[in-house]
Amino acid sequence: MQQKKSKKKQNGHTMYAVKYERKPKEGGQVCDENTAVNAPVQPALVIKNAEFITSAARADQFITPNKPMIAVCGKSNVGKSSFINMLANRKKLAKTSSEPGRTRLVNYFDFGEFILADLPGYGFARVSKGEKEKWAKTLNAFFADKEKISHVFMLADSRHDPTEDDVQMLEFLNFHILPFTVVLTKADKLSKMKIKEHIRAIAADLYLGESNLLATSSETGYGKNDVLKKIKTVIDNANLVRENFAEAENGDVDTDNEIEE
Numbered sequence: 195m196q197q198k199k200s201k202k203k204q205n206g207h208t209m210y211a212v213k214y215e216r217k218p219k220e221g222g223q224v225c226d227e228n229t230a231v232n233a234p235v236q237p238a239l240v241i242k243n244a245e246f247i248t249s250a251a252r253a254d255q256f257i258t259p260n261k262p263m264i265a266v267c268g269k270s271n272v273g274k275s276s277f278i279n280m281l282a283n284r285k286k287l288a289k290t291s292s293e294p295g296r297t298r299l300v301n302y303f304d305f306g307e308f309i310l311a312d313l314p315g316y317g318f319a320r321v322s323k324g325e326k327e328k329w330a331k332t333l334n335a336f337f338a339d340k341e342k343i344s345h346v347f348m349l350a351d352s353r354h355d356p357t358e359d360d361v362q363m364l365e366f367l368n369f370h371i372l373p374f375t376v377v378l379t380k381a382d383k384l385s386k387m388k389i390k391e392h393i394r395a396i397a398a399d400l401y402l403g404e405s406n407l408l409a410t411s412s413e414t415g416y417g418k419n420d421v422l423k424k425i426k427t428v429i430d431n432a433n434l435v436r437e438n439f440a441e442a443e444n445g446d447v448d449t450d451n452e453i454e455e
């Protein structure tokens with residue numbers, strides 16, 4: 195704490211006021227919601243160079259990644275592409291638009307240690323029935339290949355109640371036993387108090403624990419480090435599973451666990 199004294203005249207008397215201010219710790223003042231005030235934040239994961247890989251319009255164009263892949267899905271215009279750009283520290287890696295229904299393909303991005311797949315948005319009313327069916331088919335085919343997917347970030351607007359489509363999407367993820375986190379977008383439009391209230395309400399609406407939800411803002415970077423922490427855990431777990439598989443394939447059995455007779 196730092197003491198600041200100030201002097202001011204009132205009714206001919208000299209008044210002294212002492213104000214205490216928290217002194218920022220050395221090493222930075224960046225903090226996110228889940229970290230103590232003024233604690234320096236080390237990014238949970240450093241993203242050096244993110245690159246676009248390819249787009250897929252049909253299932254036979256989906257890629258088979260050789261590293262953990264995280265899918266980003268959500269309603270049209272919820273902020274999926276902006277979220278990817280925030281993580282990449284780039285403005286235009288994924289194309290964003292105020293016009294809903296912009297991303298109609300599965301777009302893959304290489305983030306070094308992992309791959310992100312930006313999925314076409316659902317629930318956009320102003321498209322033809324045929325087009326909607328085509329999107330649904332692409333999404334179904336993508337998630338059916340679940341061995342390739344390490345985690346899903348399902349984006350929903352932090353300001354609104356989840357839509358029927360959001361609920362359906364979550365039921366779909368649960369049905370296929372796909373691990374997911376709900377990422378609430380556009381949190382810059384809410385006060386910190388309201389963010390907490392909305393997290394609670396949306397979690398209750400979706401029958402989820404609050405720890406399954408992360409609030410973010412692609413405009414301000416709010417919540418970014420919480421997302422990076424989640425990604426780090428996903429990568430570590432996926433790599434562990436991969437190593438165990440490789441060991442099992444090579445016939446390396448852990449003899450410590452063998453039962454002695």
Ligand SMILES: Nc1nc2c(ncn2[C@@H]2O[C@H](COP(=O)(O)OP(=O)(O)OP(=O)(O)O)[C@@H](O)[C@H]2O)c(=O)[nH]1
Binds near residue numbers: 270411
């Ligand atoms: N204020 C605010 N606006 C945002 C945020 N994220 C996205 N937007 C805006 O929301 C609009 C849609 O963003 P996109 O990232 O293109 O959304 P999308 O989900 O990829 O949309 P589709 O590809 O069409 O499904 C754009 O005008 C963005 O600038 C955010 O965190 N805060």
Ligand SMILES: [Mg+2]
Binds near residue numbers: 275276290296297
């Ligand atoms: Mg998009």
